[in-house]
Amino acid sequence: HLRHANIDTFVNAEIFSPDPLTFLSQNYGPPYIDNNDSNASWMNAAYIPVNIEATYDNITDSFYLENSLVKIVDFESPTIAPAVLATPQFNFNRSQPGFEECMVLYHIGEFHNHISSLGYDTLMKLQVEVDAHGQFGGDNSVFNRNGGSPSMSFGTGGVDDAEDADVIIHEYGHGISWSANNNGFFALERSGLDEGIGDYFCTSYSRNLSNFRWEDVFTWDGHNTFWDGRSANVMANYSNPLLGNIYDYGNIWNTAMQLIYTDLGRNTTDALMLETLYFLTDNSTLPDAAYFMLQA
Secondary structure (H helix, E strand, O other): OOOOEEEEEEEEEOOOOOOHHHHHOOOOOEOOOOOOOOOOHHHHHHOOOEEEEEEEEEEOEEOEOOOOOOEOOOOOOOOOOOOOOOOOOOOOOOOOOOHHHHHHHHEEEEEEEHHHOOOOOOOOOOOOOEEEHHHHHHHEEEEOOOOOOOOEEEEEEOOOOOHHHHHHHHHHHHHHHHHHHHOOOOOOOHHHHHHHHHHHHHHHHHHOOOOOOOOOEOOOOOOOOOOOOOOOOOOOOOOOOOOHHHHHHHHHHHHHHHHHHHHOHHHHHHHHHHHHOOOOOOOOOHHHHHHHHHHO
């Protein structure tokens, strides 16, 4: 005779998938701009209705954004309390804080369902705490291992980071990598490799949804007046000096992986990348990872 206050349920929401520019096949520029987080009329066609796994509290008679994979919390400035509603209608637009929270729950859920279908359901099979409006208002996002109790924080500078599925899956990709090997004290090139791994997962995710500008990593959050984003199609060679920039290493890895994706498709390439994660150490190089993938 147990009373469970928290009950798994579903709520209605609207999200971008993966982002408004990709969905509408547009480039950043008037009228397709951030415009201080306003809900412009051109965005209406980019909202997609979805059902998101959430939680119902039968004591307070309220719905809130939490499931077995994600718990929306507020642990970092700016201080914005997570959405809690009396009905399961979380139909926010992007000018409302609840929109980014729904984006995080939806896309992490979709990505985890995908890797589970490939046989990697144990990766990040835990609840990660997420502040969808953090980083003290900066234009940055992070995954934090927190000694085995991971968290994620998404910045609100420029375009809100959690409005772009690329950013969400990139940061969660760091979690997937950590979950496979518990690496955490990276050498320089290993840090670059992990950036490339996160970029690969988010590029694969959004490329599967649309081929429009798939080479532009962070299509909505970047490639605009705020920052240049990154690329999955660079003309660079590993043997050239990389000047200690971890993102140069990441771009090379992601570009190579996308060429494999073109030949083998999403599922096979994702599975190869996921299996390779288990071999990595804190000092693995890009050639090391390539040999590990061949072994996989």
